[in-house]
Amino acid sequence: MAQSDTPDIIYTKVDEAPELASASFLPIIRRFTAPAGIEVGTRDISLAGRIIATFPENLTEDQRQSDDLAWLGELVKTPEANVIKLPNISASTPQLVAAIKELQGKGYALPDYPEEPKADAEKAIRARYDTIKGSAVNPVLREGNSDRRAAKAVKNFAQANPHSMGTWDASSKTKVSSMPGNDFYANEVSATITAAQAGTARIEFEGADGAVTVLKEAWPLEEGTIADATFMSASALSSFLAEAIEDTKSDGTMFSLHMKATMMKVSDPIIFGHAVKAWLGPVWETHGAAIKAAGGSPNSGLADVLAAIDTMDNAAEIRAEIDALERPSMYMVDSDKGITNLHVPSDVIIDASMPAVIRAGGKGWDETGAKGDTNCVIPDRCYATVYDETINFFKANGALDVTTAGAVANVGLMAQKAEEYGSHPTTFEAPGTGTMRIVLANGETLHAHSVEAGDIWRSCTVKKAPIENWIELAMDRQRLTGSEAIFWLDANRAHDAQLIDYVKAALQAAGVADKFAIMAPREATAQTLKTITAGKDSIAITGNVLRDYLTDLFPILELGTSAKMLSIVKLMQGGGLFETGAGGSAPKHVQQLHGENHLRWDSMGEFCALGESLNFLADARGNAKAGVLGAAAEAATQGILDDNRSPSRKAGQPDNRHSHYWFARYWAEALAAQSDDADLAAEFAPLAKALAEGEAAILAELSEGSGAAADTGGYFHNDDAKTAQVMRPSATLNAIIG
Numbered sequence: 001m002a003q004s005d006t007p008d009i010i011y012t013k014v015d016e017a018p019e020l021a022s023a024s025f026l027p028i029i030r031r032f033t034a035p036a037g038i039e040v041g042t043r044d045i046s047l048a049g050r051i052i053a054t055f056p057e058n059l060t061e062d063q064r065q066s067d068d069l070a071w072l073g074e075l076v077k078t079p080e081a082n083v084i085k086l087p088n089i090s091a092s093t094p095q096l097v098a099a100i101k102e103l104q105g106k107g108y109a110l111p112d113y114p115e116e117p118k119a120d121a122e123k124a125i126r127a128r129y130d131t132i133k134g135s136a137v138n139p140v141l142r143e144g145n146s147d148r149r150a151a152k153a154v155k156n157f158a159q160a161n162p163h164s165m166g167t168w169d170a171s172s173k174t175k176v177s178s179m180p181g182n183d184f185y186a187n188e189v190s191a192t193i194t195a196a197q198a199g200t201a202r203i204e205f206e207g208a209d210g211a212v213t214v215l216k217e218a219w220p221l222e223e224g225t226i227a228d229a230t231f232m233s234a235s236a237l238s239s240f241l242a243e244a245i246e247d248t249k250s251d252g253t254m255f256s257l258h259m260k261a262t263m264m265k266v267s268d269p270i271i272f273g274h275a276v277k278a279w280l281g282p283v284w285e286t287h288g289a290a291i292k293a294a295g296g297s298p299n300s301g302l303a304d305v306l307a308a309i310d311t312m313d314n315a316a317e318i319r320a321e322i323d324a325l326e327r328p329s330m331y332m333v334d335s336d337k338g339i340t341n342l343h344v345p346s347d348v349i350i351d352a353s354m355p356a357v358i359r360a361g362g363k364g365w366d367e368t369g370a371k372g373d374t375n376c377v378i379p380d381r382c383y384a385t386v387y388d389e390t391i392n393f394f395k396a397n398g399a400l401d402v403t404t405a406g407a408v409a410n411v412g413l414m415a416q417k418a419e420e421y422g423s424h425p426t427t428f429e430a431p432g433t434g435t436m437r438i439v440l441a442n443g444e445t446l447h448a449h450s451v452e453a454g455d456i457w458r459s460c461t462v463k464k465a466p467i468e469n470w471i472e473l474a475m476d477r478q479r480l481t482g483s484e485a486i487f488w489l490d491a492n493r494a495h496d497a498q499l500i501d502y503v504k505a506a507l508q509a510a511g512v513a514d515k516f517a518i519m520a521p522r523e524a525t526a527q528t529l530k531t532i533t534a535g536k537d538s539i540a541i542t543g544n545v546l547r548d549y550l551t552d553l554f555p556i557l558e559l560g561t562s563a564k565m566l567s568i569v570k571l572m573q574g575g576g577l578f579e580t581g582a583g584g585s586a587p588k589h590v591q592q593l594h595g596e597n598h599l600r601w602d603s604m605g606e607f608c609a610l611g612e613s614l615n616f617l618a619d620a621r622g623n624a625k626a627g628v629l630g631a632a633a634e635a636a637t638q639g640i641l642d643d644n645r646s647p648s649r650k651a652g653q654p655d656n657r658h659s660h661y662w663f664a665r666y667w668a669e670a671l672a673a674q675s676d677d678a679d680l681a682a683e684f685a686p687l688a689k690a691l692a693e694g695e696a697a698i699l700a701e702l703s704e705g706s707g708a709a710a711d712t713g714g715y716f717h718n719d720d721a722k723t724a725q726v727m728r729p730s731a732t733l734n735a736i737i738g
């Protein structure tokens with residue numbers, strides 16, 4: 001990669017709410033960094049951008065785009081990397097299909113997404129689209145482990161200004177339901193690759209007839225890598241789901257399924273599909289084959305199945321049979337629009353959905369829009385215990401007191417596609433009854449499982465260098481904070497037992513074993529909740545999945561949202577990746593902007609990441625001006641919190657754009673007031689003055705269109721000019737920012 005033309009900071013172009021926010025905020029960042037000679041570039045990792053970059057041969061010269069994700073994937077392996085990464089869409093199939101359709105409508109001659117590819121050409125197209133699907137960006141950029149926590153100012157603000165919390169009642173019927181056995185947890189085996197075993201491995205399936213199919217070849221396994229294999233039985237899953245539906249009915253609660261179909265893009269849509277089939281029960285048994293022939297895929301959700309049914313001659317009959325099913329209430333994504341939990345696999349994502357239920361006092365919303373208790377179905381037991389224990393804790397102790405609760409930080413093992421979140425290329429639906437096995441370079445079989453057709457088999461790996469780096473990061477954070485520090489590892493789980501060997505050895509070698517505890521997730525949850533209830537802090541040192549789950553769970557309870565988190569990825573090659581918040585891209589915020597020109601997205605995550613990125617530029621490159629800008633950005637962030645300038649939720653009140661004005665103003669004022677760099681002070685004094693003098697006009701202009709519809713010229717692929725018009729409506733502010 002040509003380093004000479006790499007901008008000092010890369011601010012990623014993404015999707016949905018954070019991308020709309022960028023249209024307002026990025027011009028401000030550039031106006032402020034330019035006088036310091038800091039170049040802020042962008043690279044496009046949006047879903048639409050990645051689709052366009054994948055099919056150049058279908059597009060005109062003007063339409064083509066470079067593969068920015070690949071470029072960034074190389075950059076993060078260099079010490080030069082300084083990337084501000086906003087949350088992007090990890091697309092489910094329905095989202096991918098919708099994005100393709102929007103682009104086709106805009107004149108991009110892209111191929112359709114082949115749901116059931118038959119000919120080789122279709123299979124090739126499908127394979128290219130599948131590289132875009134799911135969590136295709138984060139694993140490429142995350143060449144380091146994760147350090148997520150709330151900045152002190154953010155935590156103090158939350159304690160002083162508590163968000164709304166539902167109450168928890170001991171009689172709540174809300175619970176977590178998981179499979180009793182034959183899940184990923186039960187079937188896991190794990191080993192650490194020795195020198196003699198290292199090399200190129202393969203994954204193969206041997207059918208009952210002895211025929212061997214190689215499912216993955218040329219699969220490198222390095223010495224020190226922890227390599228697991230496990231599977232979930234499809235028949236056990238189906239029976240469990242059918243029972244869970246019946247159990248929900250007898251409890252009188254609502255059924256909800258919580259998965260991560262975006263990151264676990266192979267396994268979880270299949271599990272989701274089993275739930276759709278279980279819900280349809282006898283209707284699927286009778287009509288399933290015909291619905292499939294009509295193009296309906298349960299793995300894509302109930303919406304896809306219903307749409308296929310509606311194209312069938314006997315649609316009315318099938319619909320009537322569905323209506324006649326005796327089913328419990330279902331947890332809704334949008335009760336006004338009739339969108340159920342099972343409609344789209346990416347609508348209910350466990351890391352955000354379970355905390356939302358827990359924050360609300362164990363409540364979900366049913367078909368009628370009524371609040372009620374819910375059976376939270378999380379089939380696999382590896383991590384479900386965390387939510388189960390949290391629910392038990394609040395039932396016993398009442399909701400968390402936000403005003404006094406301590407903070408939970410996370411140190412997450414994430415680098416180089418660690419663990420489950422890197423497992424999609426090594427996840428397979430068993431093609432028949434037989435044996436799935438990993439065969440090592442030396443011919444040895446590492447792991448083997450007897451499976452039946454449809455069982456979901458997967459292998460997860462994590463490399464040695466990331467593990468060692470993660471333990472070091474944990475030791476750093478513990479030393480710097482003195483907090484309670486717990487490795488959330490289950491000695492009874494095969495994978496965790498291998499990790500524990502690494503952890504114990506490293507802690508002993510460093511002489512700090514007494515500063516850390518190692519606890520299974522359930523025990524760690526109980527201990528951590530006890531600690532924060534007592535007003536103390538805890539560091540959760542976890543694998544990749546719990547990194548994801550806990551950095552939504554605790555921030556949503558403590559701060560009301562994970563958008564305000566500091567999310568730092570110290571890249572293993574010396575660069576910095578600064579993620580903005582720990583949450584997603586909030587699709588409903590876009591609907592609100594389009595409907596009533598109000599963007600309630602809170603850019604606190606962007607503000608925190610910007611400060612960190614500038615400070616990193618100062619420390620790593622000796623760029624003193626960046627340090628001055630960074631310190632001033634931190635002061636501006638503090639100003640936003642002190643003066644309560646964050647966006648409100650309702651149209652007619654200040655929104656995201658207003659918060660950017662305030663950020664610019666506080667930033668300019670802090671720069672004008674500092675004495676470390678006289679040139680910057682002189683540059684920003686007039687800007688600060690103009691922003692202060694323009695206050696009334698700017699705030700009025702920013703509020704002008706509020707309440708009316710707004711057109712950004714698209715959803716996945718906005719029109720830049722239209723978006724700028726919507727997101728930069730203040731002529732006064734624009735004249736100052738330029």
Ligand SMILES: NC(=O)C1=CN([C@@H]2O[C@H](COP(=O)(O)OP(=O)(O)OC[C@H]3O[C@@H](n4cnc5c(N)ncnc54)[C@H](OP(=O)(O)O)[C@@H]3O)[C@@H](O)[C@H]2O)C=CC1
Nearest residue numbers: 087088089090262349352561563583584585586587601602
């Ligand atoms: N790092 C990444 O790139 C990530 C990407 N994603 C992607 O984002 C999409 C949506 O994910 P989902 O998990 O549903 O989470 P959302 O982003 O939709 O968040 C859930 C809710 O949290 C609140 N929220 C989140 N961020 C903000 C913010 N900045 N300001 C104010 N409120 C906020 C909103 O609540 P309310 O509406 O009540 O205000 C929002 O509806 C998916 O496409 C997913 O793949 C998800 C997680 C991380």
Ligand SMILES: O=C(O)CCC(=O)C(=O)O
Nearest residue numbers: 090135138262263548582
């Ligand atoms: O990559 C994704 O799909 C989501 C990432 C996520 O939720 C997280 O890192 O917290």
Ligand SMILES: [Mg+2]
Nearest residue numbers: 351548552582
């Ligand atoms: Mg997450």
